[in-house]
Amino acid sequence: MHTLTVDVAVIGAGTAGLAAYRAAVAQGARSVVIEGGPYGTTCARVGCMPSKLLIAAAEAAHSAQHGAAFGVHIDGRVVIDGREVMTRVKSERDRFVGFVLDGVASIPEEDKLVGYARFIDKNTLQIDDHTRVHARSIVIATGSSPAVAPSFQALGDRLVVNDDIFEWDDLPASVAVFGPGVIGLELGQALARLGVRVRVFGASGRVGPLTDPAVRASALEAFNQEFALDPAAQVEAMQNEGDAVSVRFTDRNGLPRSERFDYVLAATGRRPNVAGLALENTGLSLDARGVPLFDPATLQCGTEPVFVAGDVNDVLPLLHEAADEGRSAGRNAACWPDVVPLTRTAAMAVVFSDPQIMLVGKHFTELDPQSIVVGEVSFANQGRSRVMLENRGLLHVYAERDGGRFVGAEMVGPRAEHLAHLLAWSVQQKLTIAQMLAMPFYHPVIEEGLRTALRDAETRLRGDD
Numbered sequence: 001m002h003t004l005t006v007d008v009a010v011i012g013a014g015t016a017g018l019a020a021y022r023a024a025v026a027q028g029a030r031s032v033v034i035e036g037g038p039y040g041t042t043c044a045r046v047g048c049m050p051s052k053l054l055i056a057a058a059e060a061a062h063s064a065q066h067g068a069a070f071g072v073h074i075d076g077r078v079v080i081d082g083r084e085v086m087t088r089v090k091s092e093r094d095r096f097v098g099f100v101l102d103g104v105a106s107i108p109e110e111d112k113l114v115g116y117a118r119f120i121d122k123n124t125l126q127i128d129d130h131t132r133v134h135a136r137s138i139v140i141a142t143g144s145s146p147a148v149a150p151s152f153q154a155l156g157d158r159l160v161v162n163d164d165i166f167e168w169d170d171l172p173a174s175v176a177v178f179g180p181g182v183i184g185l186e187l188g189q190a191l192a193r194l195g196v197r198v199r200v201f202g203a204s205g206r207v208g209p210l211t212d213p214a215v216r217a218s219a220l221e222a223f224n225q226e227f228a229l230d231p232a233a234q235v236e237a238m239q240n241e242g243d244a245v246s247v248r249f250t251d252r253n254g255l256p257r258s259e260r261f262d263y264v265l266a267a268t269g270r271r272p273n274v275a276g277l278a279l280e281n282t283g284l285s286l287d288a289r290g291v292p293l294f295d296p297a298t299l300q301c302g303t304e305p306v307f308v309a310g311d312v313n314d315v316l317p318l319l320h321e322a323a324d325e326g327r328s329a330g331r332n333a334a335c336w337p338d339v340v341p342l343t344r345t346a347a348m349a350v351v352f353s354d355p356q357i358m359l360v361g362k363h364f365t366e367l368d369p370q371s372i373v374v375g376e377v378s379f380a381n382q383g384r385s386r387v388m389l390e391n392r393g394l395l396h397v398y399a400e401r402d403g404g405r406f407v408g409a410e411m412v413g414p415r416a417e418h419l420a421h422l423l424a425w426s427v428q429q430k431l432t433i434a435q436m437l438a439m440p441f442y443h444p445v446i447e448e449g450l451r452t453a454l455r456d457a458e459t460r461l462r463g464d465d
């Protein structure tokens, strides 16, 4: 058994953990980063990057099949070669993972510990059965994993989670997706566009992260034109039948149905990776999921030298937030007890579906309907959207009735990833609707749709509506 005494020990070499390690080192702290699983980060290996690679293939397939409305015809059949699709997804994924591995290789060997960490006490970690680390401060950056209900486990090898899809060598004929959250929507639609028969089942009525009922209804209508999506499905039974899964359910028209699928993709949420950490040995107060209680501003657990960063804390489980939180937690761990709050950027979330979804600033359900006005634009007749035949969706912008400050937006529609940035930057700059309308708008662009929504909000602020 080796023993080691350091200033900062970081558990997890994902996006948050690597950022925390580097920030702690930058403060002059003797630091180690501990990784139990494969290096490479969730984002690059099984998250952001491979999902966007699959979506890129799906977009290529969709364009190839939908040129006729423009007078562009393919002479012959569009053939989607599942093996080639997955070969590109995996080889480009490996390239992105390679960049992370290069970064890990640049960390001195004595700072890297391989194995799963568990707490002996709040300053001591045991790494597998080979090393004991005493640390002045500890950063927990262990990420999250797919949460799969026991009822799905009985499906055996017919059950898949996002990680499994990116290991496929070929595309299956059919997949039932459970969970129309970000992951379920992105992967479900991509598979559907690549020729896989897809049906998406939800339970709570939600569509992605949207909270605005009108925007959600618009999203639901758009997606159902391409693949079956029931956000509040009644699934009666699910069982293996040979090499397939039979799902018995009531469809959106109230009719009983039974369909067979090659796989069931459980995209039913994620749980924090805390099970193996033996956090009960730390004396820290834990929440119902076993995550230590922490301050979302400083990421510190009470007054103790323990910090929680990235998806494991589930504050905003997004890549850029994990990186920001990691940097902050690493700095705070190194400087403890001199702990400073993280300056968070404006909230922003994007779903890379088509039409895309975005939310910035405050969500609709976080706002008091009496104290805001809602400006609206439908993209059905928006000029540039119609030019591109992407004229679907709805944008709602929210502004404070008192003073006209822009506080948030929800949207389903074309190029939402770009509008999300404009609008998040506007929230962060605390702009009013009038200040936003004083900015230039080129012609003909999607942003003219945003201008329509802002003008609508302006009219309502004047009380002319």
Ligand SMILES: Cc1cc2nc3c(=O)[nH]c(=O)nc-3n(C[C@H](O)[C@H](O)[C@H](O)COP(=O)(O)OP(=O)(O)OC[C@H]3O[C@@H](n4cnc5c(N)ncnc54)[C@H](O)[C@@H]3O)c2cc1C
Pocket: 011, 012, 013, 014, 015, 016, 017, 034, 035, 036, 037, 038, 041, 042, 043, 046, 047, 048, 049, 051, 115, 116, 117, 118, 141, 142, 143, 144, 162, 183, 273, 276, 277, 309, 310, 311, 312, 317, 318, 319, 320, 322
């Ligand atoms: C399919 C999918 C698509 C996504 N798409 C996007 C997107 O488009 N945009 C976006 O912003 N975000 C996206 N995300 C979310 C994003 O990937 C995460 O927010 C981010 O990767 C979280 O980083 P992290 O450092 O918290 O966790 P991770 O990168 O998961 O790192 C945690 C590490 O801790 C290790 N570990 C766990 N327990 C222990 C232990 N006891 N001892 C040692 N090591 C341990 C794990 O092996 C892992 O390497 C997506 C996620 C998924 C799954």
